[in-house]
Amino acid sequence: MTDTRPPYLRIVADIERRIAGGELRPGDPVPTTRTIMREWGVAMATATKALTTLKQAGTIEGTPRSGAVVAARPLPARSGGGLELERIVRAAIEVADEAGLAGLSMRTVATRLGVATMALYRHLDAKAELSQLMADAAFAGIDYPEPPPGWRSHLRVAAQLQWALYHRHPWLPRVISVVRPAPLPGLVAYGQWSLRALDGLDLDPGTRLHVYGTMVNYVRGTAFSIESEYGAERDTGMTSKQWVRSRFPAGAPVPGQVLEPGADLDLESLFAFGLERLLDGLSTVIVPRRPRA
Numbered sequence: 001m002t003d004t005r006p007p008y009l010r011i012v013a014d015i016e017r018r019i020a021g022g023e024l025r026p027g028d029p030v031p032t033t034r035t036i037m038r039e040w041g042v043a044m045a046t047a048t049k050a051l052t053t054l055k056q057a058g059t060i061e062g063t064p065r066s067g068a069v070v071a072a073r074p075l076p077a078r079s080g081g082g083l084e085l086e087r088i089v090r091a092a093i094e095v096a097d098e099a100g101l102a103g104l105s106m107r108t109v110a111t112r113l114g115v116a117t118m119a120l121y122r123h124l125d126a127k128a129e130l131s132q133l134m135a136d137a138a139f140a141g142i143d144y145p146e147p148p149p150g151w152r153s154h155l156r157v158a159a160q161l162q163w164a165l166y167h168r169h170p171w172l173p174r175v176i177s178v179v180r181p182a183p184l185p186g187l188v189a190y191g192q193w194s195l196r197a198l199d200g201l202d203l204d205p206g207t208r209l210h211v212y213g214t215m216v217n218y219v220r221g222t223a224f225s226i227e228s229e230y231g232a233e234r235d236t237g238m239t240s241k242q243w244v245r246s247r248f249p250a251g252a253p254v255p256g257q258v259l260e261p262g263a264d265l266d267l268e269s270l271f272a273f274g275l276e277r278l279l280d281g282l283s284t285v286i287v288p289r290r291p292r293a
Helices: 007-020 033-040 044-056 085-099 106-113 127-140 151-168 185-198 205-236 240-247 267-286
Strands: 060-063 067-070
Touching: 007 033, 007 044, 033 044, 044 060, 044 067, 044 185, 085 106, 085 127, 127 151, 127 185, 151 185, 151 205, 151 267, 185 205, 205 267
Parallel strands: none
Antiparallel strands: 060 067
């Protein structure tokens, strides 16, 4: 059977297997980021995400001289038997994808898994923790391409990756915070990949962070309409363009002053247009204007 887990989770599982089998013992150094990149054929962001996940799980720990090593008392592998945390998170994502956050509860997740609700609390403290793990798993599923040259093209792709993710999981914008980000591997990896667009530019750390935050916040803010638009399309059987044309037929006096022939607006065109104007605005910071002669 093909392993459908994200690459970073396959790396995590392999390193945990080596620890469980005694190949790596407490205090032994674990593969470095570059070793993981070479051995598994993955990008730096994926390798970093795998090591971050192992550290957060308590499986490995950092040391001043040796780098990351197997923890003195590594916690049980995430992939151990019983009701796995990853299985709970996958089920919760399925529930939220179908019913939105309003339909998500410990009870609905437990019902989908066929277990008692209390069984979930052995792995989770609260629904709030579950939503963060769901967001992390969603971002961990991004397949990062080789970034195109140029900061503008790179940030455009980063925004499009985020936008596509919100289409797959319309509930996701509601659990993401720009000013209070969660230090989770999937979210960190997305930030690292996106911020590479600004490497080599003469930007101070505060400006870099604000450029990134502005881009993320624009995509997230626009994506809040995805969930309601999907609901409206399901209820009416019409896309937004079809709905507008049915309500405001050609030649109608008042709409005709706003809706000109051949002019269409929907969520996709609004996102694409706004993204380009956002990049135009960021260019005034990223590419300073030359002084007038």
